[in-house]
Amino acid sequence: MKNLLILVLLFGCVSNPAAPIVTVETVQVPSNTLTTFTVKSTLPYLAEVSRLAECVIHDEDFLKEIRSHKQFDFTDLPSLEIEKKLREYAPIIISSYSKRFSKTVAYRNIGSNIIYFNTQKNPRVIKEMVNTAFHEWAHVQGFGHGDNYAKGKENSIPYGGGLIAEKYVEKCLNF
């Protein structure tokens, strides 16, 4: 009986150290591994836009270019703070709709985190669609460009950041 008790205690000691390791692994998952861009559409090109946008916003070279940017318009934040903000998790959904004879390539309702790509105007060149996805995501992150006319907005975060994002699409295509 005494031997059995010792055996139980021994097993107790062996199995215990495993438990804290599992806990530590769960805690250490960084928040930036959460998926920002998800798709609610069966269109393969939108799945690809989503994948590439996800890749670009986590690309360290892309983020470095954002923080190295002199100063974006329509914001008082220095570029270093903008980079920090872009690292924050803000989920967005890519979906689709169809509207003929419309110039709109994509839209998002104010306050919503769903981007609707017009299937009558897409697919376009992949990097331009990623630019669109980034543009709307930048709005979700709280960055604007005043009114809805594109002219003179080249250095806003949605437009300017979108152009920077375009540069890293090709790198992400190879992943």
Ligand SMILES: [Zn+2]
């Ligand atoms: Zn916009």
